[in-house]
Amino acid sequence: MLIQTTQLRKDVETSEGILHILQPTSLQIEAGETVAIVGASGSGKSTLLSLLAGLDLASAGDVSIDNVNLGDLDEEQRAKVRADKVGFIFQSFLLIPSLTALENVMLPAELAGNKNAEKQARELLGKVGLGDRLTHYPNQLSGGEQQRVAIARAFVGTPKILFADEPTGNLDAATGHKVEDLLFEMNQESGTTLIMVTHDSELAERCQRVLRMEAGKLAEVERDVA
Amino acid sequence: MWHKISWRLLKHELRRGELTIMAAAIVLSVTAVLSLALFTERLQAGLTERSAEFLxxxxxxxxxxxxxxxxxxxxxxxxxxxxxxxxxxxxxxxxxxxxxxxxxxxxxxxxxxxxxxxxxxxxxxxxxxxxxxxxxxxxxxxxxxxxxxxxxxxxxxxxxxxxxxxxxxxxxxxxxxxxxxxxxxxxxxxxxxxxxxxxxxxxxxxxxxxxxxxxxxxxxxxxxxxxxxxxxxxxxxxIEDGDSPLARSLRRAERFMLLASLLGVVLAATAVAVAAQRYCQRNYDVVAIFKTLGAQRAQIQKVFILHLLLLTGFSIVTGLVLGWLIQGQVVDLVARYFDVNLPAGSGRGYLLAAGTGLVSAVMFTLYPLLRLIEIPPLRVLNRELTGTDRWRWLHWVASGGTIYLLLWLYSQQWLLSTALFAGGALAAVVLLLVSRFFIRASRQAGMQAGSAWRLAMAGLQRRAQANSVQMLSFSTAIMLLLMVLALRHELLADWQKQLPDDAPNYFLVNVAEDSVEQLKQRFDERDVQVNDMYPIVPGRMTAVNDVAVVDEVSKEERESEEAPSSEQREGFGRELSLTWRDTLPPNNTVVAGQWWGDDPKPQVSIESEVAERMRLGIGDELTFNIGGEVFSVPVTSIREVNWGSLQPNFYMIFNTATLSDFPASYISSFNLPEERKSELYELFKPFPQVSLIDLDAIMDQLREVIDQVSIAILFVLILVIVAGILVLLAQVQASMEERQKELVILRTLGAPAKLLSRSVTYEFIVLGAISGFIATIAMELSLYILQTQVFELAATFHWRFWLIGPLAGAVIVGTMGRLACNRLVRRNTAQLIRRLA
Known part of the structure; x- marks a missing residue:
């Protein structure tokens, strides 16, 4: 089991009392699976994603990656887990504006101490079709190109898990489709586990499993696997 | 690896202009300190050398x-x-x-x-x-x-x-x-x-x-x-001892330069502080991304500390080069203009400048950097997260300590540094409170105004906390600018008064009593203005309250150097030049007792330093011996005399009734322009016994020294203005970024660009005007203390600045705000949203 949660819960304190943004959730995700988490805005999708990725800590319950309980780790150790096993793609791309496309892609590999960071990054950028835009800064790239850079960055450390938060949310339909295709293509090629938050049902349909979030409650959407 | 990342970030950010304000602030602080230190040091040495001639x-x-x-x-x-x-x-x-x-x-x-x-x-x-x-x-x-x-x-x-x-x-x-x-x-x-x-x-x-x-x-x-x-x-x-006009001018100039330089240093440091805050805020997202991508805290620390050090190092070197060039240019100018050689500066200036850059960059960034490193990775999903605030006290301690340290480093004077720092801290607290009050008041005024104004005032109020801090730096900058401006004006005016263009350049001595009228007439005919004629009766002071004074000190001792000194003496030890008159001479102020007017009772008025030195007071009976005739008179007034005035000045002045029967010769002074010098011989032909003393050479020298100092002061002023504008710029830039989100929302909702840029401009105009007004109050108070306590000048009220302050504040801050805002609203809404995303 690659990812496992047991009775995972997240509460936040507000001026009107405690808000349960994630009801106790138990979930298992196998290596190589592609999972979509769908739901309305504010339903708690992103909260679940942040807990699964170890970006945030749960109020109760456990989440483990590769049998390591993230709750037992401190911030530094969780960062290490992310560095070793996790890649990210965000709705707003989150590239570092003052680094070029190439340098953005190299960054995770460099942080992990990978000596071949540049070579890998060049290859990946070639693969996403940006081989000729290596020295461009994010603001010199279109939205679709920026997201392709982000995809290349996500794959650079050959992560086991890829978290994608509304990866096409900021793109027009045509560009969004191209990015989707690219994402799934690369995912298939590398056999990475993909966990994607989206409210695009068409995109969700491309995943093997679809989980629906409603008011902090998670439920598996039963359907025929294609 | 991390050093590569650090270097890469720096390289690109520098090229893309993202570090411009931070770098400019450090460069400026280094440039300002270096050129000030070097220039004042060299000028000081040059001046001392030049004025050493007087000795x-x-x-x-x-x-x-x-x-x-x-x-x-x-x-x-x-x-x-x-x-x-x-x-x-x-x-x-x-x-x-x-x-x-x-x-x-x-x-x-x-x-x-x-x-x-x-x-x-x-x-x-x-x-x-x-x-x-x-x-x-x-x-x-x-x-x-x-x-x-x-x-x-x-x-x-x-x-x-x-x-x-x-x-x-x-x-x-x-x-x-x-x-x-x-x-x-x-x-x-x-x-x-x-x-x-x-x-x-x-x-x-x-x-x-x-x-x-x-x-x-x-x-x-x-x-x-x-x-x-x-x-x-x-x-x-x-030369710096003593009371000569030159020594006074030099002392004042020195104090002014030191003070203005200190203010410049504080301004430059403030610019660094404002920029440092922004520098770190800009990097919040970067750190969150780093952490999400798995960066360890130690890696992030190293990346950003190195980044900051590289930036600081780069800026310091740039600042040193720039400062060296600038002061070289100014020294060159001064040297060419005045035909003097200024001695080379020492290494102290370089150390001081580099130290200032390093200390302010490191200390002002300390807290923002701590906060930066604490940014949670979750910020990638929730942009509101800005990390912990528990180190805020450290920020105040570090910033205050840094300013104090810089003051001391520059002045090497504990007392001055402490006084300035304490005054500044007090002023800051008061400014903070006052600005809150004004922001509240302006909101009420804004409710009755048109839509751009209403929006502006609402914004002002909503950001009251942030705004009052901004206003603090606006006010500080404007206040320091006004202060330096006003002080320069005061100093120059004072010197000008001391050496007006028509200051007497010749003195007449030995004018016989019966030639006085004739001489006046001759001067009139030739259109030469001659000043008051003072009768001179040589006499000795022999006793105080019937106790003889010890009179062993020779005349030479007094006269071998310049103006009367304030050494402890028992008697004068020489003949004094005694005079009489009914009106108080110009440049004299009665500080004790009363001027006699036309009171015919015999009496004498004495100069205040003599009174102090000889422990004389009102009512003491002084005995004089004039040509064998001995008489006693009471002291009825004590006068403070401006010895810098180059006018006839006297220790002892009697009323007419006491002295006018003694035979006297007269002295006076007059101004004769250089080009009429040839007329002198003709002018004095009928008065062979009159002696003429030419003061032109001395006055030229004095003027030259004052001119040099004025140039120096102008230079300091320019540096301080540049520093002040940079603070304002950094602050406007910073507050624009805070406003960005709101502007984008309003823009997306369809607010016309005009309305937005107007409302922002109005907000900045009001901020600037209030800051200017507060700055003027603070300046007036500080100037009062400085004039009376530091510069030996009379306190004055600077009514013009009450108009200039708020106006300049409104115009400068408003303009900067408008420019910054225009840049923002020129972008289309989609671009803006993406920028924010």
Whole structure:
């Protein structure tokens, strides 16, 4: 089991009392699976994603990656887990504006101490079709190109898990489709586990499993696997 | 790896202009400190050297006895140049006439500073003297030519010696300002001194040893010598001691430069502080991304500390180069303009400047950086997260400590630093409170206004906390600018007053009573304005309250140097120039008792420093001996006298009834422009007994020094203005970014660009105007303290600044706000949203 949660819960304190943004959730995700988490805005999708990725800590319950309980780790150790096993793609791309496309892609590999960071990054950028835009800064790239850079960055450390938060949310339909295709293509090629938050049902349909979030409650959407 | 990332970030960010404000702030602080330190140091040295001419040396040791040989030897060891100067009073005979003269015997090398000028005939064009009078020769002041009816080549007897008069003495650097009490000078060679037979044990002679050399050597020598000096017989002085107009001007200039430089340093540091905050805020997202991508805290720390250090290093080097270039240019300008050589600066300025850059960059970034490193990775999903605030106290401690440290580093004066810091801190708290009040008040005013105004005021109120901090830096910057501006104005005006274009450049002495009217008439006819005529009656003060004063000190002792000093003395030890008049002379203020007006009762008014020195007060009975006639009068007033005024000034002034029956000669002063100098001879032809003292040379020198200082002050002012504008710019930039989100929302909702840019402009205008107003109040208070406590100036009210302050604040801050906002609203909404995303 690659990812496992047991009775995972997240509460936040507000001026009107405690808000349960994630009801106790138990979930298992196998290596190589592609999972979509769908739901309305504010339903708690992103909260679940942040807990699964170890970006945030749960109020109760456990989440483990590769049998390591993230709750037992401190911030530094969780960062290490992310560095070793996790890649990210965000709705707003989150590239570092003052680094070029190439340098953005190299960054995770460099942080992990990978000596071949540049070579890998060049290859990946070639693969996403940006081989000729290596020295461009994010603001010199279109939205679709920026997201392709982000995809290349996500794959650079050959992560086991890829978290994608509304990866096409900021793109027009045509560009969004191209990015989707690219994402799934690369995912298939590398056999990475993909966990994607989206409210695009068409995109969700491309995943093997679809989980629906409603008011902090998670439920598996039963359907025929294609 | 991390250093590569760090370097990469720096390289790109520098190129993309993202670090411009931060780098500019550090560069500016370094540039400002370096050029200020170097320039003031060099100018100071140059000025001291220049003004040393007034002493004819860098230091002078006066003594009533011979100066021990080993003191001289020691000076030689230190590499100092020395020269002897002995001054005494004697009668001189020529052409069967007799006159009291000041004899100055000087040795080889005199003057060590400045120059000696002589002419072939009285009032003829003069030239630089070659060497000194030879044995058997004397150079004589023009006044004596008139008094003794001398011609060049005549013999002059002094003591046992006879001297051939070979040149007219036109300018001696060390003649000083006390022209009224001086007798005409006779310059002879030191080797002739013994031959006169006038130097006997007990004779009233002042021995002076003049020193000149490197500052360090002088200081070392001074340290060695001072413990051996006896206050009763020795007097060690430099140009900055004393009360001459020059010494005062220099002291004031020095204080101004120091203060203005300190304010400049504080401003530059403020710019760094504002920029540092922004620098870190800009990187919040970057750190969150780093952490999400798995970066360890230590890696992030290293990346950003190195990034900051590289940026600081780069900026410091740029600042040093820039500062060096700027001060070089200014020094060049000054040197060319005034024909002086400014000595090279020391390494201290470079250290100080680099230190300032490093200290302010590191200390002001400390807290923002801590906060930056604490940014949670979750920020990638929730942009509101900004990490912990628990280190905020550290920010205040670090910032306050840094400012204090910088003040001290620059001034090396605990008291001044503490006073400025405490005053500044107090002002900051008050400013903070006042600005909150104003923001609240303006919101109420805004409710009644049009939509752009209403939006502006609502914004002002909503960001009250952030705005009051902004206002603090706006106010501080504007206040410091106004302060430096006003002080410069005050100083220049004061100097101008001291040396107006029509300041008298000639003094008349020895005008006989019966020629006064005739002389006035002749001056009138030739359209030469002559000032008040002062009668002079020579007399001695012999007793105070019937107790005789100790009168052992010779006249030479007083007159061998410049203006009256404030040494402790029992009596005057010489004849005084007494005068009478019914009206208080200009430049005099009664500080105790009352001026007599037309009260006919015999009485005297004394100068305040004399009163203090001799412990005299209102009601004391002073006894005078004038030509054998002895009488006593009570002191009825004490006057403060502006000795810098180059006007006739007196220790003792009597009312008319007391003195007017004694025979008197008159003195006065007048201004004759350079181009009319040739008329002098014609003007004075009917009054052969009148002596004329030419002050042009002294005044030119003084003017030149003041001009140099004025240039220096202008330079400091410009630097301070640049620093101030940078603070404003950094602050506007920072607050624009805070407003960005709101603007984007309003823009997306369809608010027209015009409305937005207007509302932002209005908000900044109001911020600027309030800041300007607060700044003016703060400036007025600070100036009052500075003028009265530091600059020896009268306190004044700067009504013009009450208009300039708010107006300038509104215009500058409003303009900057508008420019920054225009850049933002020019982008289309999609771009803006993406920027925010």
């Amino acid at each position: 004819a040396a860098d230091r002078v040791l006066s003594s009533r006895r011979d100066i021990p040989q080993d003191w001289l030897d020691r000076a030689k060891e230190e590499g100092l140049r020395t020269a002897d100067r002995v001054v005494f009073n004697s009668m001189a005979f020529a052409n069967e006439e007799l006159a009291l003269v000041d004899v100055k015997a000087v040795s080889e090398g005199y003057p060590l500073r400045g120059e000696l000028r002589t002419a072939q005939q009285p009032y003829a064009a003069d030239e630089l003297a070659q060497g000194l009078p030879d044995a058997g020769e004397a150079w004589v002041a023009a006044a004596l030519f008139q008094e003794l009816n001398l011609s060049v080549g005549d013999n002059l007897e002094i003591g046992d010696s006879t001297f051939a008069v070979t040149r007219v003495l036109t300018y001696e650097p060390d003649v000083g300002f006390s022209v009224f009490t001086d007798s005409p000078n006779v310059l002879i060679n030191y080797s002739e001194l013994e031959g006169t037979g006038l130097i006997q044990p007990g004779s009233r002679v002042r021995f002076n040893l003049l020193f000149a050399g490197e500052n360090d050597a002088l200081n070392r020598y001074e340290e060695w010598l001072k413990p051996q000096l006896n206050d009763d017989t020795h007097n060690w002085r430099s």
